[in-house]
Amino acid sequence: MRNRLGRACIVTVGLMVAAISAGGQSRPYRAPRTADGKPDFNGIWQALNEAHWDLEAHAAAPSPVLELGAAHAAAGGLSLIDGGTIPYTPAALKKKQENYANRLTLDPEIKCYLPGVPRANYMPYPFQIMQGPKYIMMIYTFAGAVRTIYMDEHKEAPADSWMGWSNGHWEGETLVVDTAGFNDQSWFDRAGNFHSDALHVVERYTAASPGHLLYEATIEDPNVFTRPWKISMPLYRRMEKNAQLMEFRCVEFVEELIYGHLRKKPGQ
Amino acid sequence: MNHRILVLASALIGWSAIPLAGQARPKPYTAPRTPDGQPDLQGFWTNATYTPLERPKNVGKEFYTLEEAREIMKKAAVDEAEQTEPGTIPDVHYDFTQFGLDRSQGAMALNLRTSLIVDPPEGRLPPLSADGARRAAERTAARKSRGGPHDAVQNEPLGSRCILMDRNGPPMLGGAYNNTYQIMQAPGYVMILVEMLHDARIIPLDGRPQLPSNVRQWTGSSRGRWDGQTLVIETTNLTDKFAFMGASENMRLTERFTRLDEETLRYQFTVEDPSTWTRPWSAEVPWKKDKGPIFEHACHEGNYGLYNTLAGARAEEKRAAEEAAKKKPQK
Amino acid sequence: MRTRRAVAGLGIALLLAAAPAMAHHAFSAEFDISKPFKVRGMLTKWEMINPHSWFHLDVKDESGEVVAWMIEGGSPNQLIKNGVTKNTLAIGTELVIEGYQAKDGTNKGVGRNLLLADGRRLFLYSRETEK
Numbered sequence: 001m002r003n004r005l006g007r008a009c010i011v012t013v014g015l016m017v018a019a020i021s022a023g024g025q026s027r028p029y030r031a032p033r034t035a036d037g038k039p040d041f042n043g044i045w046q047a048l049n050e051a052h053w054d055l056e057a058h059a060a061a062p063s064p065v066l067e068l069g070a071a072h073a074a075a076g077g078l079s080l081i082d083g084g085t086i087p088y089t090p091a092a093l094k095k096k097q098e099n100y101a102n103r104l105t106l107d108p109e110i111k112c113y114l115p116g117v118p119r120a121n122y123m124p125y126p127f128q129i130m131q132g133p134k135y136i137m138m139i140y141t142f143a144g145a146v147r148t149i150y151m152d153e154h155k156e157a158p159a160d161s162w163m164g165w166s167n168g169h170w171e172g173e174t175l176v177v178d179t180a181g182f183n184d185q186s187w188f189d190r191a192g193n194f195h196s197d198a199l200h201v202v203e204r205y206t207a208a209s210p211g212h213l214l215y216e217a218t219i220e221d222p223n224v225f226t227r228p229w230k231i232s233m234p235l236y237r238r239m240e241k242n243a244q245l246m247e248f249r250c251v252e253f254v255e256e257l258i259y260g261h262l263r264k265k266p267g268q
Numbered sequence: 269m270n271h272r273i274l275v276l277a278s279a280l281i282g283w284s285a286i287p288l289a290g291q292a293r294p295k296p297y298t299a300p301r302t303p304d305g306q307p308d309l310q311g312f313w314t315n316a317t318y319t320p321l322e323r324p325k326n327v328g329k330e331f332y333t334l335e336e337a338r339e340i341m342k343k344a345a346v347d348e349a350e351q352t353e354p355g356t357i358p359d360v361h362y363d364f365t366q367f368g369l370d371r372s373q374g375a376m377a378l379n380l381r382t383s384l385i386v387d388p389p390e391g392r393l394p395p396l397s398a399d400g401a402r403r404a405a406e407r408t409a410a411r412k413s414r415g416g417p418h419d420a421v422q423n424e425p426l427g428s429r430c431i432l433m434d435r436n437g438p439p440m441l442g443g444a445y446n447n448t449y450q451i452m453q454a455p456g457y458v459m460i461l462v463e464m465l466h467d468a469r470i471i472p473l474d475g476r477p478q479l480p481s482n483v484r485q486w487t488g489s490s491r492g493r494w495d496g497q498t499l500v501i502e503t504t505n506l507t508d509k510f511a512f513m514g515a516s517e518n519m520r521l522t523e524r525f526t527r528l529d530e531e532t533l534r535y536q537f538t539v540e541d542p543s544t545w546t547r548p549w550s551a552e553v554p555w556k557k558d559k560g561p562i563f564e565h566a567c568h569e570g571n572y573g574l575y576n577t578l579a580g581a582r583a584e585e586k587r588a589a590e591e592a593a594k595k596k597p598q599k
Numbered sequence: 600m601r602t603r604r605a606v607a608g609l610g611i612a613l614l615l616a617a618a619p620a621m622a623h624h625a626f627s628a629e630f631d632i633s634k635p636f637k638v639r640g641m642l643t644k645w646e647m648i649n650p651h652s653w654f655h656l657d658v659k660d661e662s663g664e665v666v667a668w669m670i671e672g673g674s675p676n677q678l679i680k681n682g683v684t685k686n687t688l689a690i691g692t693e694l695v696i697e698g699y700q701a702k703d704g705t706n707k708g709v710g711r712n713l714l715l716a717d718g719r720r721l722f723l724y725s726r727e728t729e730k
Binding site: 156157158159160 | 647675679683684685
Binding site: 355362363367369374418463560561564580581582584 | 625626627629630631632635646647648649650651653669671672673674675676677678679680681698699701702703704707709710711712713720721722
């Protein structure tokens with residue numbers, strides 16, 4: 001086109017196309033604010049994917065428990081990981097494979113042990129975020145697990161724990177949570193993906209719409225992985241009226257499994 | 269041992285003795301507000317106390333004098349720090365004081381009451397109803413029929429099993445140690461994090477109904493509302509597995525929190541359960557500001573104690589059986 | 600082995616007595632009153648778990664063999680509030696521990712008295728020693 005109007009049209013159309021291909025938004029979503037001016041993440045959230053079975057891409061697989069049939073078969077899923085697979089060292093990969101083969105006896109989820117991080121965020125149950133200027137609490141359905149995110153006073157973990165010690169800060173729209181001080185007991189999923197007590201996780205939570213957050217976690221553990229690796233997934237808001245967390249005091253459900261062999265035999 | 273008495277005594281003098289109901293209050297305290305207008309109860313608190321739930325039989329009044337209360341606390345601190353006799357049951361325990369766990373080494377609210385129970389006015393539990401007595405007898409019989417306390421994990425106390433402790437309740441009562449709570453408020457919610465068992469009670473304030481009556485939970489279903497300066501929490505939907513002081517699953521609990529000053533909360537609760545007691549009863553406990561953090565309470569995950577207890581009982585039985593077999597005459 | 604008394608159920612704590620269903624486990628069921636022990640060893644790990652921590656020691660027995668012991672102690676929570684961390688007690692620290700052995704006969708026990716090699720009490724926690 002020879003005239004300016006024509007060029008302006010092309011430029012405008014070009015910009016519109018660019019905007020549409022960037023997800024149909026011309027600027028990122030801005031969450032409503034809390035009283036202290038931060039993006040408001042208060043609410044009940046839940047992941048909606050197959051990460052709890054296996055973070056890596058995997059086909060559907062049978063349950064190790066015959067009687068549970070299809071009800072406990074692993075659903076197939078795509079990878080949640082940048083680059084697709086977890087970069088294990090050769091020795092660690094062997095351990096992961098042993099974990100998988102023995103998952104019925106080894107998976108800490110089965111014994112109602114605290115799920116660790118980031119597994120807690122993609123268990124197939126809701127969790128609640130309660131947000132304040134000094135603390136952000138993340139309260140999970142599974143085993144009633146709790147994480148305290150320290151927002152103002154950042155300290156090192158005084159001791160190792162299952163859920164780690166979390167220090168958080170805001171970067172614009174994003175909540176950044178830096179967690180260390182883990183023990184080596186939790187897994188990342190039901191497929192035996194694991195870590196050592198050198199685990200270090202940096203998470204980023206960003207509101208993407210009124211109904212979901214974008215969640216990323218960078219996982220680092222020099223004892224197990226050759227380099228840091230990253231997962232990402234949406235976390236969806238539970239929209240039902242009166243949504244709430246229900247009690248999941250699973251210790252009672254697993255006592256027989258863990259201590260049944262120590263029962264007094266009749267006639268003793 | 270003397271330094272501990274000095275520490276406790278100086279702490280008592282230092283505390284502003286905010287007396288509870290029944291004594292003149294200097295001037296009414298109004299708590300600051302959270303951004304969404306709730307009276308601010310936030311922070312770390314402890315309900316550690318030496319005051320018993322029920323008034324001791326030899327005490328006939330509702331309140332001690334300040335001097336009497338100080339004497340009792342001093343004596344209690346001394347008792348906590350006292351030497352145990354080697355080879356006695358109390359000696360088979362780690363030393364609380366070595367870990368700073370005895371109550372005299374932590375924050376504690378001053379309480380002039382002779383019992384936590386304030387109603388009935390005698391400071392003791394009301395009589396059991398006919399149903400309550402019957403159920404208590406049934407429970408005792410059921411316990412006996414299950415065998416010895418270490419025959420199976422299900423025979424052990426709920427606390428040993430890391431399922432529920434008196435700190436959780438509800439109602440929430442203090443124990444010998446680890447009596448810390450964290451209260452946090454966000455729009456429409458109050459959260460009470462109980463240190464024991466990392467129990468986060470999430471109380472909605474939006475007037476939603478309780479859970480349906482067929483849904484029973486260990487800690488029930490709780491709904492909250494503000495009544496002026498007081499947070500009122502109503503709890504129903506309990507199970508009969510919990511049985512607070514012998515209660516049934518029909519127990520209805522009302523808890524009330526009022527901030528009395530910077531350092532003190534008043535925690536009151538009323539228990540209604542006609543199928544257990546002839547009338548409702550109420551108690552009152554002062555909570556004192558405490559310091560954090562609350563460190564993860566991975567009770568079940570670290571429960572070597574339960575394993576050791578059961579394994580130990582089986583080992584002892586095996587030993588006893590072997591001894592008995594040795595003594596049998598040869599045929 | 601004169602040492603300080605734990606509180607549970609003794610006179611003052613009527614709350615606990617009133618609600619026996621809630622009591623935490625009886626130590627005398629886990630550990631044997633007739634099996635007192637005294638060991639000297641090097642700390643290999645302090646499991647700072649709530650409500651009971653566990654001290655892992657490498658102990659040389661009579662024959663010179665190194666034997667692993669694990670000994671129960673109190674909740675670290677109050678210590679943590681007062682600034683104790685996992686770095687406070689260095690791995691390799693020599694500890695002398697008196698206590699009672701587990702009923703199942705394994706090298707486990709409850710630590711009635713935890714002392715450093717020079718005889719000082721570990722963590723004798725009080726507002727005075729906080730300085």
